[in-house]
Amino acid sequence: MKSLVFAAILVSFGAVVICQSHNYFWGYKGPYDVLLNRTFAIKSSSLLQVKTLDLVYPLKGQLGRNISAINITDQYINGKGGYASLLAGGIGYNHTTIHLKSQRGNGFSFIVEIYGR
Ligand SMILES: *[C@@H]1O[C@H](CO)[C@@H](O)[C@H](O)[C@H]1NC(C)=O
Numbered sequence: 001m002k003s004l005v006f007a008a009i010l011v012s013f014g015a016v017v018i019c020q021s022h023n024y025f026w027g028y029k030g031p032y033d034v035l036l037n038r039t040f041a042i043k044s045s046s047l048l049q050v051k052t053l054d055l056v057y058p059l060k061g062q063l064g065r066n067i068s069a070i071n072i073t074d075q076y077i078n079g080k081g082g083y084a085s086l087l088a089g090g091i092g093y094n095h096t097t098i099h100l101k102s103q104r105g106n107g108f109s110f111i112v113e114i115y116g117r
């Protein structure tokens with residue numbers, strides 16, 4: 001009986017995790033850090049496809065400032081949003097490449113904010 005209750009708790013806990021948004025926050029945003037770039041990254045879903053998008057900071061030919069924090073907000077609240085990872089640069093660098101990837105058959109909608117000074 002005890003193990004059954006335990007299993008039920010595990011299952012409900014798992015369900016909670018699955019239904020959450022995939023938010024990410026890397027680094028530390030200090031009082032002197034300013035918003036360097038905010039991008040609304042949106043891709044619609046296509047049957048059986050995985051959608052990806054690479055966001056590059058800074059724009060080509062521009063100087064990048066020192067990045068102190070990256071804040072990625074998943075606007076899907078049903079757990080079907082995408083995933084984010086850093087391909088290059090990031091915290092402590094003056095450039096970054098952020099890789100966004102949807103789950104198969106889903107799209108994504110992220111707010112990506114880069115802070116630094
Ligand atoms: C922010 O980054 C995105 C993606 O690289 C770019 O399209 C946009 O122009 C940038 N905005 C500014 C204000 O630099």
Ligand SMILES: *[C@@H]1O[C@H](CO)[C@@H](O)[C@H](O)[C@H]1NC(C)=O
Binds near residue numbers: 064065094
């Ligand atoms: C980053 O900093 C290095 C050294 O300070 C500089 O050479 C480079 O041009 C900078 N890159 C960007 C994208 O600003």
Ligand SMILES: *[C@@H]1O[C@H](CO)[C@@H](O)[C@H](O)[C@H]1NC(C)=O
Binds near residue numbers: 065066117
């Ligand atoms: C970026 O960080 C480096 C090392 O901490 C520093 O030397 C440089 O002045 C910083 N650049 C800017 C634009 O703040």
Ligand SMILES: *[C@@H]1O[C@H](CO)[C@@H](O)[C@H](O)[C@H]1NC(C)=O
Binds near residue numbers: 029071072073111113
């Ligand atoms: C992250 O970005 C979201 C969307 O813009 C914003 O609501 C939230 O306050 C930000 N979080 C931090 C710690 O800056």
